[in-house]
Amino acid sequence: MSEPGPSPDEPAAVRAARSVSAGAARRAGAQDRDGGFPAEDVADLAALGLLAAPVPCDEGGAGLGEEKGAQDLAAVLRLVGAGSLALGRLYEGHVNALQLVARYGTPAQRRRLFADARAGHLFGVWNTEPSEGGLVLAGTGPILALSGEKTFASGAGFVTRALVTARRPGEAAPLMLVVPLEAGTRADLSAWRAHGMRASATGRLDFTGLTVMADAVLGGPDDYHRQPHFSGGAWRFAAVQLGGIEAVAEAWRGHLAGTGRGADPHQLARLGEGAIALEGARLWVAQAARVVAGEALPPERIVAYVNLARLAVERAGLDVLQLAQRSVGLQGFLREHPLERLSRDLATYLRQPAPDRALTGAAAEILAADATIGDLWRTEPEAAR
Ligand SMILES: Cc1cc2nc3c(=O)[nH]c(=O)nc-3n(C[C@H](O)[C@H](O)[C@H](O)COP(=O)(O)OP(=O)(O)OC[C@H]3O[C@@H](n4cnc5c(N)ncnc54)[C@H](O)[C@@H]3O)c2cc1C
DSSP states (O other): OOOOOOOTTOOHHHHHHHHHHHHHHHHHHHHOSTTOOOHHHHHHHHHTTTTTTTSOGGGTSOOTTSGGGHHHHHHHHHHHHHHOHHHHHHHHHHHHHHHHHHHHOOHHHHHHHHHHHHTTOOEEEEOOOOSSSOOEEEOSSSEEEEESEEEEETTTTTOSEEEEEEBOTTOSSOEEEEEEOOTTSSEEOTTOOOSSOGGGOOEEEEOTTOEEEGGGEESSTTGGGOTTHHHHTHHHHHHHHHHHHHHHHHHHHHHHHHHTOTTSHHHHHHHHHHHHHHHHHHHHHHHHHHHHHHOOSOHHHHHHHHHHHHHHHHHHHHHHHHHHHHHHGGGGGSTTSHHHHHHHHHHHHTOOSOHHHHHHHHHHHHHHOOSOGGGTTOOSGGGGO
16 A cells, blocks of 8 residues: 555656655654644645646646646645645645636736745635624725635635635625735634644634735636536545545554554455555546546536545545554554554544535436436446437
8 A cells, every 4th residue: 555656757746746745744743733734845845846736737837637637636636645634635725726716817817826826825715614704805996805704724824825705795606816815814723623634724714804906806706616616626635535544544554564463364354345445435536536627527417426436535534444443453542653643634634514415416416317327427428329
């Protein structure tokens, strides 16, 4: 389950992610504390070109995440997540923001914001907000005023370009805007006393009193939720989770080898079950990346596929956690054991929005679809016949 060495023809972004991952894995233990943040790893992402890599090729970037770069993006997210799930979460938000800028930005916004990414700004996407007191955008002239908060905002206090959703007073459909923030201001991490993902700086941020220029607004009302990109984007967090599952499996395998307990048939059987779960997750992520990038299926079919993929990866993660903890036993719950933090981080990061709805929504699409069940997800031309 360890990474093979880099092959000479490996894309530069994947090679860079391997290097970032190794550094992140070394530092993750020290960052695992309330208020922790992987600042050196983010600096590595910048130095090795990964903050700029999602910029489209025709605008001077590496096009990581464009159709032909989808498998490379999957590999990068997996590798970064394997090094540190907190870093993987932050990087996934950065990639998501740049993809939204590429999709909805005007030429001038794209130029400006891609230049910011190249200059080392960390982006985040902050949609989650409290049921009362969410983000409101007021004003109609060249300067707009913000009030309200975002919650569960990863990188709060560290992200310097926040892509947020905000509502105009009395309107239900949110707008997207990119808000420049000063590092170290407005963030409140006091409520992030989490079981895992402590180093993700997932907190509240109060925007009240901030003003932005009107050209901070990206796209039109509800573009943020436009399908298949909104739900389809879940494949990216599944790719990061896959890296976290690999890290748990690696710690588990290392424990069995190191303690000489691996030859026991029960231990072998559990490891085999874990390998099936892990490989299943890998295949789901790779195919979900393909299905989203190819856009060959109807939007609702793409969404259904990605919903199944994210739940399959969640299931694989829960299975590997349980198998690893059973195999290693109490040692794996002691702080100095690598499995301890890796398990907490994975268990926390597996929590993603509305899993029940993802499952039943996918099932409803399967029920309503007119293709035979075996052809539902086929993207080759014969599926149309
Ligand atoms: C480490 C971490 C970092 C994050 N960073 C960000 C970020 O940067 N930006 C951001 O916007 N968000 C972020 N989030 C928040 C994230 O997007 C989700 O809001 C969060 O993960 C939802 O998890 P949940 O378990 O509370 O989901 P829920 O959707 O509340 O699910 C919990 C359970 O309730 C069920 N359920 C859901 N809705 C209903 C309902 N209406 N009625 C009955 N049952 C229901 C679900 O199926 C599930 O069983 C982050 C989350 C984590 C864990």
